[in-house]
Amino acid sequence: MMHALHRFLLLHLLTCLGLYALGSEIINGQNVPENLMLYMASVQNNGGHVCGGFLINEHFVVTAAHCERRNPTSVVLGTHNLQKVDNNTMRYRVKTCKFPSYENVNKGDDIMLLKLSRKARLGKKVQPIQLPNTEVKVKDKSKCRVAGWGFTKTGGEIVKDLRVVDVPIVNLEDCKNKWGHIGKNLPANIICAGGSGTNKGFCQGDSGGPLVCNGKAVGVVSFNYRANCDYPNKPNVYTDVSKYLTWIKKILKQNNC
Numbered sequence: 001m002m003h004a005l006h007r008f009l010l011l012h013l014l015t016c017l018g019l020y021a022l023g024s025e026i027i028n029g030q031n032v033p034e035n036l037m038l039y040m041a042s043v044q045n046n047g048g049h050v051c052g053g054f055l056i057n058e059h060f061v062v063t064a065a066h067c068e069r070r071n072p073t074s075v076v077l078g079t080h081n082l083q084k085v086d087n088n089t090m091r092y093r094v095k096t097c098k099f100p101s102y103e104n105v106n107k108g109d110d111i112m113l114l115k116l117s118r119k120a121r122l123g124k125k126v127q128p129i130q131l132p133n134t135e136v137k138v139k140d141k142s143k144c145r146v147a148g149w150g151f152t153k154t155g156g157e158i159v160k161d162l163r164v165v166d167v168p169i170v171n172l173e174d175c176k177n178k179w180g181h182i183g184k185n186l187p188a189n190i191i192c193a194g195g196s197g198t199n200k201g202f203c204q205g206d207s208g209g210p211l212v213c214n215g216k217a218v219g220v221v222s223f224n225y226r227a228n229c230d231y232p233n234k235p236n237v238y239t240d241v242s243k244y245l246t247w248i249k250k251i252l253k254q255n256n257c
């Protein structure tokens, strides 16, 4: 009897502690099943993964403009495991198409298209994700998710397997206020989600990945507070895809940039 009670109490204690100690992932997320998020792209330079991205049709991946500094040369599609890349079938060379007025993350417009050198082979492992069709605002507190191969803790390293975490949308005014406390003015055309009021969010290496709400890619991972992923500190900031639809559609239509 005593034994069982002890065991129960110990388990209970571990479960409580575990809220913080266990499962530190994308930041407090989990592995993505092989048959989900088939639009995820690993944006790479010759040295390996530098950013996340997402496939929007057979020719283009969306990522963050600030990833251009890392000289992306290819994207990998069709695997959640970055140690299982078949260069012949999964790797695509890319040309970068940065949003024309992008200067730096502080000024916003942190979005870039990557034109694939050949058509993506769609199938059971590769499928594009839909973009929002109009400038519909994502409702506050909507349940959304972000995925990536980024660090699982501040100053960590790129992970082998794709991770995902649920993040709540943060009201834009609340977000601006929270960042305002440290004297930072956020740029226009952003969405805030996670990182604040939750211990979940993105981390370095997740840049360029999608914020997915109701099956649509509504945001692009842009920046967090001083590369500190010990949440909650400040809301995570995403580029609002719906504000760039005209530009995206133009490039998709001319199939070039």
Ligand SMILES: *[C@@H]1O[C@H](CO)[C@@H](O)[C@H](O)[C@H]1NC(C)=O
Pocket (backbone or CB within 6 Å): 045, 046, 047, 087, 091
């Ligand atoms: C696949 O391509 C990457 C990037 O170009 C390169 O670093 C890697 O060595 C290649 N792998 C194989 C097995 O050829």
